[in-house]
Amino acid sequence: MLDNLLLFVQFPPLAVDVVVNGLLIGAIFALAAYGMALVWGVLNIVNVVQGELVVLGGYVTFLLVQWGMPPLIGVPVSAIVMFGVGWVLYRAIVFRVVDKDIFISILATFGLAILIQQLANLSFGADVRSVDAGLGSLHFLDGMVTVAWVKLIAFVLALVAGASLWFFLRHARLGQAIRATAQNPRAARILGIDTARVYATTYALNAALCGAAGSLAVMAWTIHPYMGLPYTVRSFMVVVVAGVGNVGAVVAAGLGLGALENVAGFVLGTEFQIAFVFALMVTILVWRHLRAARRREHLK
């Protein structure tokens, strides 16, 4: 551990490389986490199938490239296809658990996750898939800092998606309806909002965000049918830290998580990378609990 820290001192550009790569990874987590925050906030569902939606998005891009399309087209196409998939999933299954207890929704989406994993395995095989975007990478400081173009695009796209989501929720009619439904579904229904449609759109929008994230993931890394869990866990964690109502906080938490995770993987060794993520989550939850308790104390 100490010698890994010493490496940072010996090669300062290395620290930049690790942090920058971490931030770029974080952008893809952030993209999937927006969706989770949205669904959690509006439908009050913890969407455990999040990672599988990401993986499916990756497969859409993979298939497109197999059919000879340029990889980057995959990002919008995956988003659109997954919007459809999300809509169907909602209409078929998820709507049944919307106003149920949160544990029922966790179980239902968990079951859905297993189903999608197996279906993906049946249709695409268990092989590890990857798409070469053919964009190469940028390198600075004598090759010590490298940034793959794909990851850079992912980063910009995540920020753009975040900004448009914020704008959409604030100013678009449907966005306002979504926020109104999130605040009080009953009142929204009384005021003439078709909440069933709002829910379906929200869920589909989430799937679309996951689709875009998956498309980027298959270009930057690899996917296989059982790859979903890391994305679900990270999205969950980002939302737990950032809260459900704040797009900016989700971006910050996503990027922060990516950077911290990468630094931890470097310093502690890769085997502790995921352990670090969970330890961090527990620490944050405990800290929040203590802070909330103090506030309650204060109010008494």
Next chain:
Amino acid sequence: MRKGLFSGIFLGLALLAGPAAADDPGVIRLGAAVSLTGKYSSNGAFTRKGYDLAVEKINAAGGVTVSGKPYLLQIIYYDDESTPARGAQLVERLIQQDKVQFVLGPYSSGLTEAIAPVTEKYGVPMVEANGAAISLFRKNYRYLFAVLSTTDEYLRGAVDIAARLSGDPSKLRVAMAFENDPFSQDVREGVLADMKRHGMKAVVDDKLPPELNDMSATLSKVKALRPDLLLISGHDKGASLAIRQMADQRVNVPMLALTHCDSARIAENFGPAAEYALCAAQWASTLTYEDDLFGSASDYARLYEETYGEVAPYQAAESSAAVQVYADAFARANSLDPEDVRQALTETAMMTFYGRIEFDETGKNVAKPMVLFQMQDGKYVVVYPEEFAEAKIRWPTPPWGER
């Protein structure tokens, strides 16, 4: 009633042969639980195709003669769903209900590990072709026989080549990234033993998590420390990620050796980025091994490709060899008693298209070396062991700027 039940349960070949064949005196039934669904489904399918191909070939050549009477081979398959507990259950069922007395192995060490205690309990031999974990052969199993090289052998060849190419092996610096699972840790153990012998130094020794989706932290370390040799083992995803991210991050190492790059199809998926990589494999179709049944290794590969329309993976080749080992043992034992067949198996000494097969007292094949491929101009070319090599190794790998 019994008939109906059986045909409902049996899959594949067993179904074609029909339940009536079960009591036919001219048939030797072998049983296998392989992964047809779940995470090992691709490799499970290779295993099964390998078994099937050998059975077809042996039956076409007249089957096996035991005490003057010809027998045809038949395999009863079950799908273990890639779960060890299910595999153990199914083998119990093969032995107890289907009265199978000879078991063929599943795919993966984990499943073999789950099944071995069952075959041991009933005194039924198991010849397996896809469980290479060294731990399997430290439990004093009497009925377990493996045709493949054990996991600790996988990357030893790379250490050996590196030592030979460098003037002074004790100056070599090695970076290792091995998944934290029994397979890759066995590979690491074998490598460490050889490194110690040569006095090489480990500068990076990372354990990759099983849910690995990014290797950039490890690769950054490698970039800074500039080792002479980088060794990576993390199944298909480890190999794919390593090739993808080494190109993206422009990590320069003179020699890179991996496991699983053929099953991860790095040549097909990554093209020039995979060039120069060394890949450990149990078998290659370009080796000069030969036998009477299949002919040479390349004959086998051609037959496999004609039959299944895909390139022959080593998982299929070793599976075929396992069936050959059984056929050979039946003939030599001249008996179908499991105990006699076990005795014959221990005395196996045969050459196959897959390599020489001789079992030591723990049941592992000690006669066949691992091979190393190198990616040269988009093709997998055998470069190690040198007596079977097609071409010389291209070394050192030029930096990314000059490729």
